Structure formats: structure tokens, C-alpha cells
Amino acid sequence: MEFNIVNPKTKSELLGAIRKENHFRFGAGCTDLLMELKKKPEKDLTVINLSFVKDPLFTGIKKSAKGLRFGAMFTAHKIVVNEEIKNKYHVLHEAAFNLASTQIRQVATLGGNLCTASPSGDMACALVALQAECELMNTSGKSRMVPINDFLIGVRKTALKKNEVLFGVAVPANKKTTTNIHSGFIKIGTRRSMECSVVSLSYHVQLDKNGIIIQAGIAIGASAPTIRFAESACEFLIGKKLKTISQEEKERFADKVLSYASPITDIRATAWYRKEVLYNISKSILE
């Protein structure tokens, strides 16, 4: 595995490096990148190392009335220890907490998890449920906002153009009338750490003071070529009272989630298992 490294220290150096290099890859925490390059070495490659870029908008987190804005370099560890995320966007907290291991979480970034565009990306799955938007910046410093569903377009494929870098991610605020949040991340696998999701389910369900569902975000991972937003399942929930959802409705809900799944059989699990489990855990979030 051989490559050159450039280490931009500022945003403008970063944009300059993108302009200058023509065969390059970004390296954030490099937990995916190194594995990939080991498997498939690329000739004459330059890695643009993002980890020295000092820019709070690229590395930090900001809260506003619109919601939360993350820099792409925000790490899984920082997500895990952030109280605001834990309380208000619990799905993301749990997804980050279930990622790999303590050591990997120190370096693994939110941006890397999204740009790797793996169907089993855990933080990415949470962000789909939260209906986040990705901020892509081009070499002239201009940004465009892309809804996450349009950003993740296939296995290892994103909407990033060659002259763009993922700069940040915006998560919309919970609704003003929300008084209760039913939010979590279910990861199916065999080990408690160092596990890649066999199936995952993200849910972020907002309830008003009467316990009525007013907003719902459901996303499934490792069940299709990309992480899917289960729109019809979300719509099905709106207006229902969480506590009194009937058994038959739970099953209908699970069927709706399942309709977004087109899993494969591989050495980790069969398609049959993935569907069976997805159905069961979908039901379980309403129990």
C-alpha cells in the first residue's frame, strides 16, 4: 500500500489541494480508506489528509434554531459523549455508540461514514432517519445542500462531484410541539463490538403532549444497496397514538418497513434472515 500524502491545514489549503491533485482520495479517520486501499491498491495515489484542517465548521458542532450542524470531521466518539445528541437525537447517539470499538470511535468520522456510502453504515443510517442534509463544498468555496437520500446513491456511490468535499451535515431540529421522542438504533449482529450490521433499523419518532405521533423517521441499513428511508412506514405512523397501536397495525407497519428491503444473501446472513429480523425488530419498536 503506497501513496503520497498532503496535509492541508486550512480550508483554503484544502480547496487548493483538491484543485491541484488529480488522482486523490480524502482521508479522514482512514478506518475505511486503509482497508479499501489494502484490498485494492491504487497507483500514484495522493491522499488528502483532512485531519489537520483547522476549521470549526469542518470539525465541530453547532446548535441553532434550525437544528444541529456537524462538521464532516466530527468523530463517533464526540457524538457518543454529546448530551444534546443523547437526549434529543438518541438514534444518532446509539448508532455511534454501536460503531466498532472505543479505539475506532476516536478517529472514525461522521463524514467518512457517509462518504463511504456503505449500506451498513451505522451513523449514516441514523442520519437518514433524521432526514439530514449534506453540505458539499466545491473548490471555489461554494456550498450546496443535498438531502441525504439524494447523497447516498448506491453501494460506495455518493453525489459528491470530483471537485467537492463533504463539509458538514445538518440535522433538522425536532418539532416545536414535540414533547416526547421515541428514538433509537437497533443493530443486528453477533458480537457486541467490532461488528458490521447484518441489518440495522433507525427510528426517530416525535410525539406531542397527547402521545400522538407528529413526525417519524424510519431508516433501514444493510437491507438494500443503499440505506433506505421507509417513507410509507413513517406516514403510516403519523397521527397514531404510540401507546395504543394495535397488534394488527404493528404488523402492517412492519410490512411497510419490509417493503423497502431487498437484502442479499452473503456469508454473514441469508436474505431470509435479514427480512425475518427486520420484520421482527420493526414490530418491536412499537411494543
Next chain:
Amino acid sequence: MKKELKVIGKPIPKHDANIRATGKAVYGHDIVMPDMLYGAILRTEHPSAIIESIDVSEAKKLAGVHCVITAEDVDVNNIGYKRDHPILKTGEANCTRDEIAAVAADTKEIAQQALKLIKVKYKVRKGIYDVQEALKKSAPQINKFISGKFENKNTAEIFHYEHGNLEEEKKRSKHIVTRKFTLPRMTHACMATSNITASFNLIDKKLLLYSSTQVPFLYQRDMAHALKMNPSDIRVIQPVIGGGFGSKLDMHPFEPICALLSIKTGKPVQILYTREEEFIASPIRQPMEIELTAGVDKAGNFTFREINIVKDNGAYTSWGATTPFVIMQAFSSLYKVNAVKFDAMAVYTNNVFAGSFRGYGNPQATFALERVIDLLADELGIDKAEIRLQNANRKGETTGQGLHFETCGLVECLENVISKSHYNKKKSINKEGRFKKGIGLASMLHVGGGAKIYRSDGCGTILKIDPYGYCTIITGSNEIGQGSETVLAMIASEELGIELKKIKVINTDTDVKPWDVGVHASRTSFVAGNSLLGAIKILKEKLNKKASALLKSGDSEFEYSDNKIISVKSNDSIALDKVVREMHFSEPNELAIADYFYEPSSKFQDKDFKGNVSGTYAFASQAIEVEVDTYTGNVKVLDVYVAQDVGRVLNPLLLDGQIEGGILQGVGYALTEELLMHEGKILNPNFHNYKMLTASDIPNIHFSPVETFDKEGPYGAKGVGEAPLIPTAAAIANAICNALDLEFLDLPITPEKVLKAISLRNTKNNSKINSHSL
């Protein structure tokens, strides 16, 4: 036994714990020698193929390459337990690990590049990956080096054992249960990958090896046979070893290959496996099918067991083929049983070959046996704890196979875990809802005082005290991480009254240390401990004599404490180092040194496999509680209650380490670990998809040592190393079956298998389905 001990029994940390934890330990990977080259091995692309040609010319031309070898370039003997394994393959490839060529080069990268330049023409064959296929008359012969001793050309080894009157016992049985169990390939996954550094001296023709073997003296002999050298011209030095678990009992082809590269180049050569290579080319636990039929009489006594085992030997024969030695002991002697008929066969296939692995067949046997015991109890309508207690082995028993239990803590072990786990309450806990809890019991019997399979099961010790009062133990036994060095130092400290920090253990060099058969069969503390005690006794006689002369008292009884020799009668004392100086430097000038060779009292088994093969036997029971998620099929191991007859606790801290590590390995065997193969190729050669468990998966472990003080053991101790893993998978399987009221016949019991069994029951609405019908 009641003498108060000062050091033995104390939780003393491993003496090299700090060195290891701070990264200062020198593993094989850390060795660098002047002018050293790096070796790499080209393996076959196809598990079964004719090798039509090998062209190494381009590889040889690459700058930085010193040597490329194939079978044609070397004059060597086959290796392996049956000598059926060529070091480098020619003519045909029979296994995905097959070594076709090897390279030595200036750097690892150049060596890898050179491998890519070697052109091999293969004619791919279909290959045989199933034992039943291999046993068919029409099957081709897979291994061409076999003895021809067996009727079927693909039989590698057979074992037959029996005792008692089987037919009579069958007739007497009230219930008979038959089941067939399938056991997976599990791999050791040692943290340190396989490694060797070989340095051949062209001047004196001697070979120096830095090797991570568990059995240096057998290894020295095997290496000499392979290379057609004199064993004593080969010096084996063990660096710090990063995990053994049995994987380093056999010598593997990469080791003589590395030696050959050094012999050819006259330079030191190092071969280090990558992690992927480690998964592909290091040994595994034997996969096998066990068909067990067992009976019970109306009073709940076990009557007979009939066992048929077919093992997938893979393409070559390793020590793994001999696991039926141990397997048959579990079947013949764990719990009383009047009649046993045992047949095992190892069959060649084009799959990867097994090796030895902690437990040596016993986890497989125990899984089958303990599962069937639960079924027999169900048939008879008697309690599962009760049936085990009723049939448990007792002190003084000699089993049908001739194993003699001078001490036996099995009943105590069973009673302990039954009571501590609240087995009787938990076994019928409410099984409603999504999460179902279950509890399972299993016990085990294993050799606890070595195993006489080689001509000697002994161990030599040379012991010296220097003029400064420091003690050096030169022991034949070796350390592979289990902590035996620490235990030996504790024994010397206890007996000689010397502080631990003044005691050194030398055990890594075959040119220096006396003979020992190696680390296996949970034998090291037992055998090396006894050997050390023997040497201490002799040395003390010399020291006592001198002390008596120096104290001018005429006393003959002394105690050793605080670096002093103290007269029991007068309480007069003299410093130990002074006594040694006087021995060394005044006439008649004698060294404070002693040697001793300990051979356990065990006997060879006769040709019918009968005889008391070990100096003593270890017993253990586990009660394990699990929670099954019926939505996902995941099994969570909640609590593991372990009671183990360890004879005596020598060091509770090291003992805990063995228990905890063993149990986690057992949980992996039960639930997650399997090396997956398709048509001879390994599908998951990485930690990503080989599901070895990590620290975050460790369940609550409640351990109670049971002390039976066996007179054969050092201070009464028995071997402990393998036992903790042996009953774990069986107890977990029993717990899952208890939770779900379903049967599982295969390991590992993965979430997918669990969910499938549940969904099959739901659709068929048939409560007794076994996993073979899936």
C-alpha cells in the same frame, strides 16, 4: 498438606506482565538479525489441481530476490504425524494452503512482488470436500503418501475402543436416545501471527531457529527429520509466544521452508504470516460428525454408549487426527457407564487440515454427550441435575477404560454450580414473551497430570543458587503465555525462602535446557512443578549439610525463609547466600546446583486403549444461563457458574485468567466462531467475518475452585488449562434448548439457526424439531 504456605496460593501477577503490557516483550515479529532476508510463500490458487508447471525465472530476476525454491530444489522428507505431508508440493495441489514455492528477498515487499512473478500452470480438478464423497469407492485417492494400512484409500486413521457388554446393557435400558451432531471448524486466531526466523551458519553447518513452537524438543527432532540433519545441530530458541492453544504442537511447512531459505542463502530469513495467511494456513479444531446412541435404565443409571465419529482430516494428517484418544476418554469415563463401544475414523478430503486445539477433541465429545444426557433425562422424566449427580464419578473409581481417580471432585463441582446458579428454580422459569431465559448444565473430565502418549511424559530441571543468593531455574518446560514460569518461581520461592524477584526462569533454549515433551495436555505446572520440587529436594540436602557444618550444631532439619536457612531445633540461622559462597569457595568446593528428571506415574495405554494414561484427572461443571431473543435469534450468555477440581489453587490470579479466557473461547465455539469453507476455500479469513468474541462479550463468570489435593500433584494441584473451555458449549446448548424447548445438533448456534428453528416450529406448529431438518 496442612503446612502453611507463604507464596503458593497467593494472587501473584505474571512475572512478565509489565513487560508485555508496555510492549517491551520480544515476540518473533520483533527479531532482527544482521543481513536478514524476508521469506514469503506462494500457495496454490486451487484447492485441488494438477500442477503442470512452475516457472520461477522472472521472480529470480527481480532485484532484491536472493532465492526462490520449489520442491525440485530441495532434498527433504515429508512432515506431519503420519509423514504424509510434503513441505513443498509438486505434481498436484490438494489443499488451499498448499505451498508451491518460496522466496527470500531483501524486503517483505520485494518478496511479495516476486511471488506475483511466479507462473504456475494448473489443471483444476473437482476436488472432494465432503467425507462421504471421499469414502465412496469411485473417489480418487487424495493423499498419495499413506501407509495403505486401511481398507478405504481415503482413510487416514481409525480408532476402536470398547468395554463392557453392550448388547446386555442395551437390553437393560429403559430409554435409548440416538443423535448425530455436527461440529464446526474453529481456529485459534492467536494474537501473534505465525512466525519464524531461521539462521543457518554455512561454516559450522548449524541451524538456529527462533520458533514459536509449544514442543521444542519434538520440534527439533521433526525439523531434523524433515531437513535430513542431526537434531542436535538445530538449536531452537523460543521468543515470547503470542498465543498457542495447541496450534503450535505440529510443525508446519512454513517452518522448514524458512530453514531451507536460510540454508540456500546462508543468511538469516524471517517469515511472518499476515492475518489473512494466519486464517488460511494455520490449524483448526477438528470438524466432525458424532453419532451417539446412549441408554439409561429405569433407575436413572447410564447403561451404555455407542459412538461413531467421522472426522474431516483434510488433505494431510496432523496431531489433530489423534484427538480420539481424548474423545474416547470422555465417552468411556465421564459419568459411570457400564458399556461403551467407540469408533472413530479420520477421512482425507481436499479441505484444510486440523491441528490440535485446547481441549483436544473433548469440547466436541462433551457437547454430544451432555446434550444426550439432557435428552435421556427428559425421556425418563427425571431432573437433569439429578441424573448427573447420580451417575457422577467418585473418588477411588477406576473406569472401564482403566482411568483411576485417586481424587475426584465431580460431585462437589456439580453440587456447587447447581446451588450457586439456583438451577432448580431457574430451569422452569416462565418462558413467555420475546426474551426467553434458559439454563443448562454440563461437566467434563480431562487429563490433569499430563498424558503419556510419547515415550516419556517427563520434564527435567536444573536448579542453581548463585553466591548472591539468586536462584535460577532451568526447566525443560516452556511458557506460551499460560504463566507456568511464574508458578515455578513461586514454588522455588516457597521452598527456598528466596524472594520472587531473585528468581529467574530459563526455559527458551534447547541447547541449554533439559528435556521435556512440551506444553500440551494441561501438563506444565503439574509436571514441571513436580520436577522442580525434585530438584529442590536434592539441592536442599546439599545446602543443609553445609549449613549444619557452618552452624556447628549438628542439626539436620532446616527451614528456609527470608533468604535464610534456619535450624528447626535451635532456631539459629545463616544467610542462604553465605552458605552458597562457602560451598563454592571453600573446600571441597561444591556447586549449589541440582538436577532432576520427573516422570509421572501414568502408564501407556495398551493396544485396546486401556490404562491409566495420566498422573491425575481434572473435573469441572458449568451451569450457564442464557437469554434468547426470539425476534433476532441472538443468544446472550448471562451468567456462567463454574466449579473446577483444580487439585489445589497455586495462583488464583493466573487460574482466573485460564477460566475466563477458556470460557470466552467456549462461548465463541458455542455461538459465533466458524471458519466457513466452500469447495476447499476459506470464505472468512479475517476478524471481520470470523466472529471471535471480544472483551465486551464476556459474560458474568462466577468461579469456585474445588480443591481435592491430589497427592501426585505439586502441593496437590492438577492441570487446569484446557478444562474451562470444554463444557461451555455443551452447557450453552443445553441452556438454549431449555429456553426454547427446541433441539440444536450443530455448533455454532448462530442467530440465524435459532430464528430458523423458531420459525419452523411456528409454521409446522410442531414442538420437537431438530436443526437437521432445516
